[in-house]
Amino acid sequence: MSDQTKLKEVFAGEYWLADVIKQLLEDNHIPAFLNNQYLGTVAPYLADAGGMPHVTIVVNETEAAKALRLIDDYQNGSPADEIAD
Incomplete structure (x- = not known):
């Protein structure tokens, strides 16, 4: 059995919206990571x-x-209060 964490893509879109959604996930205790966050803003x-x-x-x-x-x-x-656990 592997001890590596498997990641799954759950969203793809523009940086500003991805950042909002990442914060939503983290507020609900789900660690989230952005891919291409710098490339998407510097060289979209x-x-x-x-x-x-x-x-x-x-x-x-x-x-x-x-x-x-x-x-x-x-x-x-x-509403956010319905989303949070």
Whole structure:
């Protein structure tokens, strides 16, 4: 059995929104990491080549389902007090 943590992508989009969602996840005790956060702001034409989103968020695979629910609730306008555990 491997002791390595498996990460799963749960969001892809513009930096400003990825940063907001990362904070939402961390406020709900889900460690989250941004990929391409600097490339997406300094040279978005490189990170966005071929129409791909600038920045992605990854979380531990075991937290992915909870993270996806939180993101979906946030994007559909659920109040923060209903989201937090």
